[in-house]
Amino acid sequence: MPGFCLVSEELARAGAGMIHNGHFQLMEMLLEYATPAQRERFLAPLSQGTAIGAMAITETDVGSSFRGMQTRLEEAGGGWRLNGAKVFINDAAEADLLGVLARSPGGFALVILERETPGFGITGRLDPIGLRSSPIHNIAFQDCPIGSDRILGPPDKGLAVFLSAFNFSRLGNASAALGIAETAFAKALAYCRQRRVGDHLVADFQGLRWKLADMSTRLAAARLLRDHAARATQTRGKSGLLSSQAKLLCVETAQAVVGEALQLTGRYGCLRDSLFDLYLRDVKALAIAGGTLEVMKNNIAREVIGF
Ligand SMILES: Cc1cc2nc3c(=O)[nH]c(=O)nc-3n(C[C@H](O)[C@H](O)[C@H](O)COP(=O)(O)OP(=O)(O)OC[C@H]3O[C@@H](n4cnc5c(N)ncnc54)[C@H](O)[C@@H]3O)c2cc1C
Known part of the structure; x- marks a missing residue:
């Protein structure tokens, strides 16, 4: 599980569309529920990359x-x-x-x-x-x-089969959001360190230094919660609360960090070549695909309140 998260995160640094969450979600369900014959027929080609x-x-x-x-x-x-x-x-x-x-x-x-x-x-x-x-x-x-x-x-238990891989899928999306945000942050940091505005570097302005400090802190917190949720999913099998919290925090962090990173890079961030528009669009899609942030909040509230 932590390995799947790291792969999703790394792929998303280059392009979040490449994480192919559905492929791994299907594999995860097969691992849990497939008969030996189904494993042979379906899981083997999916895991070998031939299907x-x-x-x-x-x-x-x-x-x-x-x-x-x-x-x-x-x-x-x-x-x-x-x-x-x-x-x-x-x-x-x-x-x-x-x-x-x-x-x-x-x-x-x-x-x-x-x-x-x-x-x-x-x-x-x-x-x-x-x-x-x-x-x-x-x-x-x-x-x-x-x-x-x-x-x-069983033919009447498909919902349980589907939900068995849902924590997994959420953490893949959380990791993708994290990967995008880390790339955006790295670009903004590099820009602030070298871009001169008059006699100053952008990284000299205290207000912007604090922005970078806040962004790095939010990223560290999101990454720690994602890691914690990934380990809990692997060891305890059930972690609906943590995986929902991780998706919520990672995607909200990514939305904030990408927006701030674009702002810090000035006109450069407004060019399509800078890829900030791709990051904004991909993060927004991740806030909806595989369960919206509102649905994550409903899951969390249900677990916390108890109904
Ligand atoms: C890029 C992308 C890729 C996708 N890929 C797949 C895929 O491969 N396979 C697949 O099956 N689906 C896929 N989807 C669909 C995705 O899973 C759904 O879009 C998602 O579950 C939300 O459903 P909806 O769009 O119908 O929104 P709706 O359910 O119509 O929700 C509309 C709004 O109401 C809010 N809302 C809904 N219910 C509640 C509630 N109870 N409380 C508070 N707010 C609520 C939602 O958060 C949202 O803001 C994809 C979607 C996107 C955007």
Whole structure:
């Protein structure tokens, strides 16, 4: 777990769209729930990098709440059929395997859908503001035949399967935000150290020195909480409170640090070449993708208050 966080953070220093969170989320669920045959068939190629994975949860009327989910897995002639549509799915067109959350008799099912499955199709490509190096597509399922060996865990316990990897996914997004903020901070620091304004370096102005001090302190605090949450997830298995707190703090810190870093770099930060616009857009996308900051606050409040 801490290793996954460090990799996500390092990748995000170069481009947060490259973290491919859905791929690792699917692997994490397989590690927890796959039968030996499913491990062999799905986990092996995903972990070797010969297959790409994605996660398909969101629908037109489903985002922060799953209540209105329309995608359905129904029994049909000794097997199952999948019908419905998902939107906003990272890497859906590139993926060999998609983890699809669907309603099922008695609950939800987590289906592992192979790209070649008849009835599966891409219905549109979206044009997001952030994380653009990980393309986003809408997809549909029309009477897709699903064998029982393509269902992860019990067919009515898909929500538990999905939630088992949610701490993991949140910490990947938290780490990506941290990586972006660290890059923005490093650029601002380098600029302040060498940029002359009249007789002074930018780094001579006390107000700006304090800004840099605040930014580095916020980054250190966010990184420590992320590390603590990562270790707790690894050792205790359950860390919903800490992973939600880590995502909230890392993304809020990143939003503040990127904004301040751009300000410190003056006109240079206003050029697209400086990449500050990329950082702003990617951090904003991370504040929404994989659970919004408001949803993180709801999770934290529920844990702290007890209901
Ligand atoms: C860049 C990007 C990539 C994505 N990739 C994927 C992907 O690969 N797979 C996938 O399945 N989905 C993906 N999504 C979808 C993402 O998970 C959802 O956008 C997210 O869960 C929020 O849902 P929503 O957009 O429908 O917002 P809504 O649920 O419509 O929320 C709208 C606003 O209301 C707030 N809100 C909602 N409920 C509450 C509440 N109870 N209390 C307080 N405030 C609330 C939200 O925080 C938000 O500000 C992606 C989204 C983005 C932006």
